[in-house]
Each structure stands twice: as structure tokens, then as C-alpha cells.
Amino acid sequence: MYFVAERAFMDKKLQIIVQKLEKEFGATASETRDEVSLVIPAEKIVAACRQVQGHGFELLSTMTAVDYWPQENPRFHVVYEFTSVSQNLRLEMRVPVPGVNPSLPTVSGIYRNANWRERELWDMFGICFEGHPDLRRILMPADWEGHPLRKDYPLGYEEPQFTFNFEEIDLRKPYAKE
Amino acid sequence: MPDIQEVTVDDLKHLVSERAIQGETVLLNMGPQHPSTHGVLRLLLELDGEIVVNCIPDIGFLHTGIEKNMEAKTYQKAEVMTDRLDYLNTVGNTLAYSLAVEKLVDLDVPVRAQVIRVILAELQRIASHLIWLGTAALDVAAMSAFLYCFREREMILDILEMCSGQRMMTTYIRPGGLWRDVPVEFEQAVRNFIKIFPKRVDQYEALLTRNPLFLDRTLGIGKITTEDALNFGMTGPGLRATGLAWDLRKAQPYSGYEQYEFQVPTRPEGDVYARYLVRVQEMREALKIVEQALDKLPLGPVRSSNYKFVPPPRSEIGVSMEALIHHFKLWTEGFNAPKGSVYSAVESPRGELGVYLESDGGPKPYRVHWRTPSFDNLQAMPLMSKGVLVADLVAIIGSVDIVLGDVDR
Numbered sequence: 001m002y003f004v005a006e007r008a009f010m011d012k013k014l015q016i017i018v019q020k021l022e023k024e025f026g027a028t029a030s031e032t033r034d035e036v037s038l039v040i041p042a043e044k045i046v047a048a049c050r051q052v053q054g055h056g057f058e059l060l061s062t063m064t065a066v067d068y069w070p071q072e073n074p075r076f077h078v079v080y081e082f083t084s085v086s087q088n089l090r091l092e093m094r095v096p097v098p099g100v101n102p103s104l105p106t107v108s109g110i111y112r113n114a115n116w117r118e119r120e121l122w123d124m125f126g127i128c129f130e131g132h133p134d135l136r137r138i139l140m141p142a143d144w145e146g147h148p149l150r151k152d153y154p155l156g157y158e159e160p161q162f163t164f165n166f167e168e169i170d171l172r173k174p175y176a177k178e
Numbered sequence: 179m180p181d182i183q184e185v186t187v188d189d190l191k192h193l194v195s196e197r198a199i200q201g202e203t204v205l206l207n208m209g210p211q212h213p214s215t216h217g218v219l220r221l222l223l224e225l226d227g228e229i230v231v232n233c234i235p236d237i238g239f240l241h242t243g244i245e246k247n248m249e250a251k252t253y254q255k256a257e258v259m260t261d262r263l264d265y266l267n268t269v270g271n272t273l274a275y276s277l278a279v280e281k282l283v284d285l286d287v288p289v290r291a292q293v294i295r296v297i298l299a300e301l302q303r304i305a306s307h308l309i310w311l312g313t314a315a316l317d318v319a320a321m322s323a324f325l326y327c328f329r330e331r332e333m334i335l336d337i338l339e340m341c342s343g344q345r346m347m348t349t350y351i352r353p354g355g356l357w358r359d360v361p362v363e364f365e366q367a368v369r370n371f372i373k374i375f376p377k378r379v380d381q382y383e384a385l386l387t388r389n390p391l392f393l394d395r396t397l398g399i400g401k402i403t404t405e406d407a408l409n410f411g412m413t414g415p416g417l418r419a420t421g422l423a424w425d426l427r428k429a430q431p432y433s434g435y436e437q438y439e440f441q442v443p444t445r446p447e448g449d450v451y452a453r454y455l456v457r458v459q460e461m462r463e464a465l466k467i468v469e470q471a472l473d474k475l476p477l478g479p480v481r482s483s484n485y486k487f488v489p490p491p492r493s494e495i496g497v498s499m500e501a502l503i504h505h506f507k508l509w510t511e512g513f514n515a516p517k518g519s520v521y522s523a524v525e526s527p528r529g530e531l532g533v534y535l536e537s538d539g540g541p542k543p544y545r546v547h548w549r550t551p552s553f554d555n556l557q558a559m560p561l562m563s564k565g566v567l568v569a570d571l572v573a574i575i576g577s578v579d580i581v582l583g584d585v586d587r
Contacts, residue, residue: 032518033281058408061523062549064534079534081521081549085408085424092521113411113554124245134192139238139586148246155250 014089017055021048027093037092042104045095049080049107057082057091060111063118065097065125069151075099076127080107103128124149193234194224203231210239214317214572217582219556221571228567233560240586248546252512253279253353254489256543261347263548264584266309269295269302269338270526272351277432278522278533279353283515285487291355291480292433297368297471298341298350299433299524300464304375305334306527307457307464314454314576315386318395323385330378337367354488355481365472372469379461386454396451400562400574403448410561411554414529415460416578418444419452426525437474438467450577457579487513512541519545528552528579552584 014036018029025048027038040048061081068075074096082091097104106129108115118129119138126147129135137144146153161169190205197203209220218239224232244263248256260275261268273295280287287295312327335345341360342350350357386392402412404420417424423442427435443459445452482488489508490501507513515537523532529551538544555578562578563571 033284033520035521037519058405059413060411061530062521062532062534062547064545064547064549066519066536066545079519079547081532081534083530085422088429090430090521111411112409113557116553116557137238139241141238148243153246155246 011089013087014091017052017091020055021051024048024051035090035092037094039094039096042095042097045080045093046105046107046110048093049110052082052091052093053110055084056086057084057089059083059085060107060114060117061090063114063121065121065127065149067125067149067151069099072099076102076125078104078121078127097127101128102126103130105130106132108132123147126150190222190234194232197226197231198224202226208571210236215575216313216580219575219580219582219585221575223568223571225568228569230563230566230568230571233563233571235556235559237556237582237585240582242583242587244587245546245548248543250542252541253515253543254508254512256546257352258347258349261349262583263550263587264526264528264531264552264581265346266306266581267302267526267528267531267584268346268348269298269351270524270531272349273299273433274522274524274526274531274533276351276353277524278520278535279515281520281522282518282535282537283353283487283513285354285482285484287355287433287482288479289434290359290476290478293471293475294356294360294480295351295433296435296438297468297475298338300467300471301334301337301368301371303464303527304461305331307461308334310457310527310576310579311382311454314573314579315392317572317576318392320386320389320392323382326378326381326385330375333367333371333374337364337371340364340367352481352488354484355479359480365475368468368472372465372472375465376462379458383458387458393451395570395573396454396577397449398447399450399566399570400577401447401449402558402562406561407448407558410558412529412558414525414527414551414555414579415453415456416555416558417529418442419456420448421446426523426530430523432522432524435467438470440464440466450573453577453579514539514541515543521549523549526551528581528584529555548587550584550587552578552580552582556580556585 018036021027021038022029025040025044027040029038061083064079066077076097078095078097080093106118108118118132121127122135123137123140124147159169204225206223206225208223209215210218220236222234222236223230244259247259257275260271263271308327308331312324315323338348339345342348402420404422407417407420421444423444425442428442440463443456445455485504490504494501495505517537517539519536521532521534523530531551532549534547535543536545559578563574
């Protein structure tokens with residue numbers, strides 16, 4: 001499902017960085033719509049993040065995930081968007097994560113704003129981040145079941161209650177009762 | 179009713195200091211219904227007397243599931259929800275979303291539409307900063323600025339209403355251009371605002387900038403360094419107040435921002451007062467952009483004529499069979515975007531507002547992610563508020579300028 005186009009033009013500075021990352025971490029780079037994207041294996045993400053920060057990408061703009069359900073391996077892509085303020089560059093890294101026990105090492109020790117972003121991914125996708133200092137739900141209530149942004153999670157609806165089946169539906173309705 | 183969960187130190191051992199566990203410091207809830215948390219933000223404070231030892235934000239009270247909802251709607255219909263994210267920067271949200279969709283499907287925008295986009299986005303920036311100025315001043319007990327700020331904001335909302343029919347939730351900027359052209363009175367209204375506003379900013383500054391009470395509450399409070407700010411993903415005026423001139427309008431221009439002359443105001447101090455100065459200066463710079471844009475406002479269409487992606491104007495539907503077919507196709511099935519993903523960001527009043535959009539080739543976005551600036555800015559707040567007084571914490575929350583709709587999405 002992930003779209004890979006042919007390599008076109010790339011900023012010179014970025015090209016050097018990308019080539020280094022490709023060589024060191026076995027990453028595959030692609031460029032679409034002027035955006036450079038690297039696919040990096042999960043176990044190398046921490047080292048890669050450290051490397052990327054060393055190359056002057058001071059800002060982890062965002063971190064998100066995409067669910068390719070029902071595809072299982074990889075089911076998720078975790079996407080990191082880096083910004084270099086000093087060189088005015090952007091770089092994307094994608095990490096494929098399997099659907100069974102999805103987990104990744106945390107990068108919150110390198111980019112501290114990854115802390116909440118990873119909590120959000122745990123909350124919304126159920127992707128576990130090993131070594132995270134505070135992996136709790138962040139947006140949903142603490143006792144929520146399921147991970148809402150997964151594709152197999154329904155958008156949600158409320159069963160209409162009529163007089164003849166009011167009690168019956170009320171019993172299984174997931175809201176706080178008196 | 180389920181039992182109300184009591185906050186115990188045991189659940190939060192990893193977040194509070196050793197002294198809280200021994201009972202030397204006090205845990206105190208601030209919010210989610212507190213007037214100076216600017217919405218439904220809950221802060222769990224660990225206090226040593228009046229001093230904040232730890233500040234643990236708890237968010238999610240305004241979570242609306244917009245990202246999930248957008249996946250179930252076509253590209254055009256999903257846009258309506260973007261206004262509700264950062265409800266003080268509605269034009270900026272629709273602009274960010276439209277730019278992302280345009281990048282995804284490779285759509286050109288007519289020049290007139292681009293210029294009007296810039297005018298409205300900058301007016302919205304001023305309106306947002308006015309809300310911030312009013313409420314942040316109110317937090318440090320400067321009541322009168324609040325009333326003046328809302329008076330001027332009303333003028334901007336009137337202009338938005340004139341264009342779109344809505345004061346706040348405009349959805350005026352659409353992928354491929356604008357919903358419709360601006361009305362005839364638009365130019366006069368904006369000119370009127372340009373004439374009045376500089377004097378009004380002087381008035382706010384006369385009330386606050388050299389006011390000894392305001393200085394006492396803001397100078398040297400909530401300091402953060404550039405390195406820390408970047409590491410926490412802080413962007414926008416908060417980052418610029420640490421001395422780094424990072425502004426996406428300059429660095430990665432969109433919608434023709436490269437044609438306008440404006441400064442990126444910075445301050446080296448990184449405290450609450452610096453953030454105040456940067457934002458006030460930004461209002462003046464935004465007005466400069468509005469004036470330049472209005473002077474060069476060209477005539478022409480305001481919507482792309484690529485009817486595969488943009489609905490044809492109403493007038494054509496009555497006379498053109500093709501236009502009718504396009505209209506029908508677009509409002510029932512929607513358009514198919516090519517496979518792939520884009521990340522596009524704009525400079526919102528709060529910082530980098532980014533949209534990650536992924537398409538699987540169908541008429542609905544496969545994944546929409548909003549990189550909202552308040553989310554990351556709020557994360558840096560505990561660092562700024564270490565060791566300050568509770569009263570100063572209020573000033574810091576105000577200066578970070580969070581919008582909870584933006585944080586919780």
C-alpha cells in the first residue's frame with residue numbers, strides 16, 4: 001500500500017545525509033512530491049534518530065502512525081517527521097511495525113517531545129514503546145478499551161432505543177449507570 | 179456511577195519527586211474547570227508551600243476524534259471539521275488542510291485566491307493574538323486590555339462573516355481556492371481596519387509594555403532556552419522569544435508569502451515578557467502583510483478550473499452538462515486522490531501547524547494526522563514552570579497560548 005516513486009531531485013545537503021543513513025542503517029529512501037522519506041528497520045530507530053539529530057535535525061516535528069489493516073506484516077508504519085531549523089530541511093522516517101505485539105524502542109530520550117507523541121500512539125494505535133518513562137493513555141480516558149485509530153475499530157454509533165427494547169439495549173450500553 | 183478515582187501518589191510515583199511520596203509536598207489539582215487554564219486543561223501540581231515542584235499536565239478532556247472522523251468522509255466534507263481543531267485559528271486550519279490536499283492531488287490555486295488566503299490568514303493571526311493578549315493580560319490581573327482586544331477582534335470577525343457567512347467556523351478556504359469571491363465591501367472593511375489598528379496596538383502597549391505591575395508579573399518568569407525549546411518541539415512565538423527567528427512563512431513559504439516584506443520578531447530572553455513582546459510585534463508585522471496583499475490584490479478567478487477536483491461554479495451547472503456531471507460526482511463520490519502521503523505545514527499563530535495526509539487512492543483520506551502546535555508547546559510548559567510560584571504558573575500558561583481544541587483534537 002505504501003507508495004514508492006522514483007528518486008528525483010534532492011537538496012545536496014540532504015542527499016549526503018540520506019546516503020549516509022542508507023548505508024549505515026540499511027534504509028531505503030524515496031522521494032515523492034519533494035518529500036524525502038526513509039524506511040528504517042524497527043531495531044535501528046534509536047541509533048538512526050541519534051544520527052539524524054547529530055546531522056542538525058533539532059526538531060521532531062511530529063510522530064504518527066498509519067494502520068494498514070488487514071495487512072499483518074507490517075501492519076503499522078510509524079512515521080517520524082524531522083525538521084532541521086539550522087539547514088531548513090525536512091526528513092521523514094517510516095518504521096514498519098508488525099500487527100502482533102507491535103512495539104518499538106522509545107526515542108523520548110533523544111527528542112523529549114516524543115514522550116507525549118508516543119503516549120498518543122500507544123493510546124490511539126496500541127503500539128508499545130519499550131523504555132518509555134510514562135506510557136499511559138493520554139487523550140482517551142484511562143479505563144478506555146481498545147485503540148480508536150486502528151482501522152478495525154468502528155467509528156462508533158449508538159444503538160437506537162425504542163420502548164420495546166429500551167431495557168435490553170440499556171444493559172449493554174457502555175455508559176456510567178446510576 | 180463508577181467510583182470517582184482518587185489521585186494517589188502511588189499511581190504517579192514515576193512523575194513526582196521523592197518528597198511527595200514521603201508526604202512533605204502537597205499534590206493539588208488545578209483544572210480542568212479553572213478559569214486560567216484556558217479551557218479544559220488539568221494540571222496536577224506538586225507544591226512545596228507556594229512553590230511548584232512538579233507540574234503534570236493531563237489532557238484529553240476535549241478529545242473529539244477528528245482524525246478518525248476525517249477518515250470516514252470525502253476530502254471536501256472532511257474539511258468542515260478542521261475548523262473545530264484550533265477554534266481561534268479557523269482560517270489557518272483550513273489553509274493547512276487545503277495546502278495538503280493540493281499537494282497530494284497536485285492542484286494549482288489562482289493568484290487572487292492565494293492573495294485573499296494570505297489576507298485572511300494574517301487577519302486571523304491578529305485575531306488570535308488579540309484573544310491571547312486579552313486573556314493573558316487578564317491572567318495577570320490587567321482587566322482593561324481584555325475589553326479593548328475583544329473590540330478589535332470583533333472587527334476581524336465581521337470581515338470573516340462578510341466573506342463566509344460565519345464569524346468563526348468559516349471553511350472559506352477550500353482545496354483549489356476559496357468557496358467564493360470576497361464581497362465588494364471587503365476591501366473597504368480591511369482598509370478601515372488597517373487604518374485603525376496600529377493606533378490600537380499602541381493603546382495596548384501603553385497599557386502593558388511599561389506597566390510596572392505587568393513587568394513584575396512577567397519579567398524573568400518561565401524562562402526556556404532555545405535548545406530546550408527545540409528539543410521539546412516548541413515552535414511559533416514561544417520559540418522566537420528565545421531568540422531563534424524560525425518562521426515557516428519565511429523559511430518554507432507557501433501561498434506566495436515570499437512576495438511580502440515583513441520581519442520575524444525575536445527576543446533573546448525566552449521569558450513570559452519576551453513572548454508578550456514577540457506577539458505584539460507580530461501583530462504589527464501581520465498588518466503589514468495584509469496591507470501589501472490588499473494593495474496587490476489581482477482580479478481573476480478564485481477557484482481552480484480543474485473540475486475533476488474542484489466543484490464548478492453554480493452558474494455553470496445550469497448551462498453545462500459536464501459541469502453538472504462534475505458537480506454530481508464531486509458531491510456524491512468525491513475525487514480519487516493518488517496514492518501516497520504528504521506532510522505540509524503552515525505557520526499558525528501558535529507555531530507549526532502540520533497536516534500529514536495519506537491516501538490509498540480512494541475518495542477518502544486513509545489517514546489524517548494533525549501536528550498541532552499547542553500539543554508540543556504544552557509539553558514544554560512543565561520545564562518552564564519548575565520552581566515558580568503558583569501565581570506565576572498562571573502567567574506561564576497564559577504566555578504559552580494553548581488552545582485545548584488544538585491540543586486534544
